[in-house]
Amino acid sequence: MVVERTFVMIKPDGVKRGLIGEIISRFEKRGLKIVALKMVKMDVKTAEVLYEEHKGKGFFNDLINYITSGPVVCMVIEGEDVVQVIRRMIGNTDPKEAPPGTIRGDLALSKSENVIHASDSPEKAKREISIFFDSSNL
Template sequence: MKIKERSLVIIKPDGLQRGLVGEIISRFEKKGLKIIGLKMMRLDEALLLEHYSHHKDKPFFKDLARFMSSSPVIVLCLEGLNVVSAVRLICGVTKSSEAEPGSIRGDLAISTAYNVVHASDSVETAEKEIKRFFKQDELYEYDKAEYLYVYAEDERK
């Protein structure tokens, strides 16, 4: 199968500590997205600085770094057709109070800072983020039988 677009998702400390990991992962699986990488990890200062470099000079960065390092996180690499936009739709907008009901943030978060998940915002960003969080041998290629029932034949080519 040639469905190769990928996206990175981080289930943040609030998602882990509130016991939402299974529900969050289930939403991606129910959509038909394929998990090709999954791990629990702690984010150290160097990784946080690299990942959030666009926020490092903002007043909230220290609080963000403290929050993101307060607990392990779950990191996922998902694969599927138009997966970046699909994941962002499933997650909902960053500001949880404005997220649509039915989205992860709309249903499970109220805070903008503690908004349960991070999701890549573009295909280009996803490629960088996946390399940042996963070694190549931590990503698994496999055929997912379900794809025969998720994607039309012309979409699988």
């Protein structure tokens, strides 16, 4: 059994719509462990670091404006093959393509307001965790 950690963030639309408990409950019911959690109002500099892979793409500025528009909930979640498990749980970026039963399939309103972000690899998880949490938080 390989226990991993990953980074998950409930985006401003999920916070605004009161979906924090619903989303956290899904992870806990799946047997995953939340090892760190905090709500933050992300500044532009932090958002640009988080989404640096998208810099130069047409949607980058809209993404930064959106992610800094309200509070987000950042989490470190632990479990067996947790990156892969959570990616399956959240579903496709576009909720029209996300199957029912996934977080985005059930809760997201649009491709741009899709409720949740989750690391897509163990390497990105380590990087993204380090943006919001230091070792004393874990």
